[in-house]
Amino acid sequence: MYTQHLILAALAVAASSPFSIAASTHQVPFLASPSASSSIPAGVGHFSEWSAATKAYFLEDIAKGNAANWTLVMGNEGGDLDSMASAFTWAYHLGHVDPSKPAIGLLQTPEDALDLRPENKLALENVKMSPGHQDLLTFDELPIPAAELAPLLRGIVLVDHPQPVADWENATILSIFDHHVDRDYAPHASPRIFLPTASCSTLVGRQMLNEVENLPEGEYHLPHELLELLLSAIAIDSKGLQSKVATPTDKFVASRLFRRSAWRDESMYDKMEDIADVLKDAKKDLDHLNVRDLLRRDWKGGIVETPEDKPDIHLGFASIPYSLSYQIGITPNQTTQNWFAIERNWTSEIHADATVALNSFKRYVGKDGEEVEEMWLGDEDEDEDEDEDELDEADVISPLKRKGRKIKERQIILVTRPDHRLSESLADSLFAHISEAIESSDVLNAKPWHGKATLGPRQMVWTHTVANGGRKLIRPIVDDAVEKWGL
Template identity: 50%
Template sequence: MKSTLLSWSLMAPATLSFAAVASEFTNPTYRHGAHSPSQYVVEDAAAHGILPLEVGVGHFSEWSRDTKKRFFIDWQDSKENEWVFVMGNEGGDLDSMASALTWAYHLEHSTMNSSKPLKAIALLQTSMDALDLRPENKVALSNSKMTSGHEDLLTMDELPEDPETLSRKLKGIILVDHATPLRKWEHAKILSIFDHHVDKGAAPSAKPRVFEKVASCTTLVARQMLDELEDLPSEYHMPHELLELILSAIAIDSSGLDSAVPADSKTAARVLARSRWADRSLSSAMSSLARELKDAKKDLDGLSVRDLLRRDWKGDLVDTPSPRTPTVSLGFASIPYSLDAQIRKTGFGELFHWFSIHAAWTAATGVDIDICLNKYKTRDEETGKKKKIREIVLTVRDDVRIDERQADSLFRLVYEALEADEGLKLKRWARAGELGPRQMVWTHESGAGRKVIRPIVEEAVRQWDM
């Protein structure tokens, strides 16, 4: 038997989310039915001087909160091997979140009356306080009647055990909107994969294993869910809040179906027919959702530089042939502001302060190489029309796995790999002369984002031997 979660929560009272959940099932009074879980969440919030939570309403929120509670109970009783984690990528976007929640819900409900019922929970691979850095997530979850503060969602910072340890104990993991697991989950058995990007060959025996070019991964998950649901002897209850979350994810990724492929449109139509909006036309419902969510997505002016750095950040370890340093940690941030605009957001409004904030963030993440991919629009002086500009900010640290000589070598390697790519057509940033050691900024108009830049950097690092 593990030590009680309550004792852990008392050691870290600032972690309200975990303490609140722990209080629900460690309190003997609640176990005898005298109080509801929501009462304890609200009371704990008040005790810490925090505004009371608005507890979610409806079957979907109740299921999500109950699932989270059951997982913590089973972890405490050393029953992790009974659980399946459904996880998206660490960027924490609406597509990953909706895909994970949808498939976890389906797994549990489609097997509950079978001889082999499954325990499944969606894991959002970001911290709880980072979810609202994507305002569209907050809007979509609010529309789906979820608990404020995301108390009924399981996030990375709430895991009671390190992923590398926990991955060995789980029944398995399912990847959604993600082709391969992060290194920290490599010891877990991959049961299924749903992704709308490139198949990288992971878990060839996984079932279902779906790779298809669609606007939204949620399309693939929802289609599989509906196909299996309609084949059941008796359909389980499908809450309208979940259906509307699915439609939200497809809508924002397909620009209201304007950039959809047939699979997106057909699946959205099937979901819409089961939702509260069944009397609306598909185009009307999806365009309305897309407008609401895209308006929210653009509302980032209040975010700090650190928030922008971690809002859409993805990273992992890359193997190298170096016996001294067999792995290097890479991080990639996507930011919809120019570097100049970000500098203006710093307290001093100076270049040095941006790099100071950046250094503190990368030190916290433990990366060796960090790439910031900025994008913004500017007006062309000749034509007067707006054009899209992108920036690449490269930094290499020497205080985690590598020393100064190795950092210099890695910087040169990645620097040369990026400059050598003819498709990027990089130009040195106007203020490049002010940069410090192992710092470089380029601008380009190629349209290449993370999906193009990341493979270039990773391939260079795989050749590094020092």
């Protein structure tokens, strides 16, 4: 009955949409490239049918003033595969357990940024979602600004994120699922699950299966496409269940999901490793992205509260798997200040006051001493297994030892600007305060970038070789500096 209601709403609101809502039992293998799936019809399968219909129903109901009926399930603003799979899965589950309380997954990224993560695009195509993301609800499609919509909703569920960004702070927090550090937010949320697993999809999948298995048999259908989307997220986050980052919980939950999926007759570990390899290859297909795309691809930010005599700061972090030298080389003028002009244009659009871009890459030093750079997806992947040709911060990197090896390097780019909340003097003060926090960190031992002379006011670049020194390490240092600014 619930799905029929959604389909009727979809027909009424989106009759011109090209997706099909006909149910299908057609199954496809996990494909190795997006182009290979071009023959798959739009919106094939029960999960795509539900997602498209729910989106139409939501937009119709909000227009009627019925926001109080709805639960929004959302991940972090970086919009990785884990956040996306977790949000869609829990929204599907909630809407079927209690159809009187409809739920929808929300991607906290604009529609035009979705394909900046090619692994997401590939995973969606492989579970037969509509091309062009017609059946997904993105942040820029909300019919009411998020800050206005938040208090009108029944509530929100956070997945892969411990607390809401500023736009959603006035919403009722119903539940939280996260595999990171518990920040003690919304203590009365239920379920409220924090567990250090490789993937948040593991936690959502476990809770869903626990509840489904306590329902009367046949109470609702779990589409295999949804299960395979969850498994894909677990696979890429756990490196195919082969890595040390895969916890026993990841493996056990994956086995439960796998038994219900269309892959159940295959070897789970072989299949998960294959999926991880395919998605990892797709994730590295970034050579076509420009600097603006690279800044937006993995962006996380929000408002940081400061001491009472200072304005609160919109602080953002970008994670980029290329060096600054490479990025400068793909700017129109191939200059340092051309890169910062592009950065300023993008961050001004979103009214950011301070930006931290975290670059990670590997420098290969040949036997002849010639250096070659390559990308390194070293933030969320920072626990990747080492190979014998790589060095990290634990190694003594002498000129002799560098030859014939790959050295992991990182860069921190800091910019503050007086465009929005800050005066020139406050922007200078904030810049100096964050800079001092970075330079005084014994963990980082950050050094000025070799091109420091090309930098302008309130611009700084440091280098360091802490292999696990991505956003998870840098963000708390910068957040703490902003929170104590001027104290």
